Amino acid sequence: MPELAEVAFACTLWNRGLKKVILAVEVRQSSRVFREINHVQLVESLLKTKLTSSATKGKQMLFRFSGGNWLGLHLGMTGSLAAEKSSYLAQKHDALIIRQAKQALVFRDPRQFGKIRLHQGKDIPSWWSELPIGMLDEKYEIKILKDAVIRHKKRPIKALLLDQRYFHGMGNWMADEVLWRAKIHPGLRCGKISAPKVKVLFKQILFVARGAMQSVGRHGGDPPKGWLFHVRWKDGGKCPQSGKDLRREKIGGRTSCWCPNMQNLN
DNA sequence: ATACCTGTTTCCCG
DNA sequence: CCGGGAAACAGGTA
Numbered sequence: 001m002p003e004l005a006e007v008a009f010a011c012t013l014w015n016r017g018l019k020k021v022i023l024a025v026e027v028r029q030s031s032r033v034f035r036e037i038n039h040v041q042l043v044e045s046l047l048k049t050k051l052t053s054s055a056t057k058g059k060q061m062l063f064r065f066s067g068g069n070w071l072g073l074h075l076g077m078t079g080s081l082a083a084e085k086s087s088y089l090a091q092k093h094d095a096l097i098i099r100q101a102k103q104a105l106v107f108r109d110p111r112q113f114g115k116i117r118l119h120q121g122k123d124i125p126s127w128w129s130e131l132p133i134g135m136l137d138e139k140y141e142i143k144i145l146k147d148a149v150i151r152h153k154k155r156p157i158k159a160l161l162l163d164q165r166y167f168h169g170m171g172n173w174m175a176d177e178v179l180w181r182a183k184i185h186p187g188l189r190c191g192k193i194s195a196p197k198v199k200v201l202f203k204q205i206l207f208v209a210r211g212a213m214q215s216v217g218r219h220g221g222d223p224p225k226g227w228l229f230h231v232r233w234k235d236g237g238k239c240p241q242s243g244k245d246l247r248r249e250k251i252g253g254r255t256s257c258w259c260p261n262m263q264n265l266n
Numbered sequence: 267a268t269a270c271c272t273g274t275t276t277c278c279c280g
Numbered sequence: 281c282c283g284g285g286a287a288a289c290a291g292g293t294a
Binding site for chain 3: 076
Binding site: 003059114115162172174 | 274
């Protein structure tokens with residue numbers, strides 16, 4: 001379930017292995033998550049090193065190991081991280097297991113849309129430093145939204161919100177949550193959003209991103225009570241605000257959920 | 267059986 | 281060249 005905050009939380013699970021030596025590395029070489037790297041090289045570069053730090057940016061994760069070894073992870077649609085007991089045995093969809101004395105750090109991904117990257121060298125990998133600015137960054141500003149809306153006039157706003165260049169870390173449920181709070185129909189074309197609505201939209205982007213990080217990002221689990229999240233997939237789900245029936249439809253390539261009563265095309 | 271799915275990339279069209 | 285949309289990737293679940 002990996003969007004911004006879930007990714008941040010997943011990262012903390014591996015933090016249990018910080019400062020600890022890697023005793024063994026297991027890979028399921030058939031997994032598609034290794035498509036961009038050599039899995040033998042991955043094992044060799046992590047073995048006997050220490051996990052020294054971790055970070056997340058949007059949906060991306062970066063783990064640093066001693067000796068100038070860097071591991072990038074993306075959880076795709078169904079990827080997850082876990083810290084298991086040291087006696088843990090590999091399960092069917094475990095792509096990577098990093099074994100330490102007291103725990104096994106696991107990356108599993110049934111659908112294998114996730115991706116592992118590797119980098120060797122003293123400096124932070126360029127694919128990390130070149131990631132777009134994040135919604136939680138101090139420098140994240142409304143100009144990014146304004147420019148994007150002008151550039152993509154014909155796109156439904158829902159599709160724009162899922163564009164990682166502008167809303168790094170945004171995923172399907174966050175986008176629905178943002179639009180619901182901003183009272184904007186997901187199918188509204190970007191060029192039709194009024195100036196005041198753009199302001200509201202920006203405010204809600206920050207609210208949802210920050211709120212998700214403070215709840216899900218810190219403790220895992222679900223977003224706070226009252227969020228659309230809790231009802232958006234329920235058949236017969238009602239809008240937490242208006243109490244009316246929610247609607248679901250594919251917009252911008254993804255199933256979207258909205259309240260027809262609160263969110264209109266103006 | 268059928269139709270889903272918290273994501274990204276690639277391909278095709280205008 | 282750009283913007284926009286659909287398909288593809290793959291396995292589990294309802």
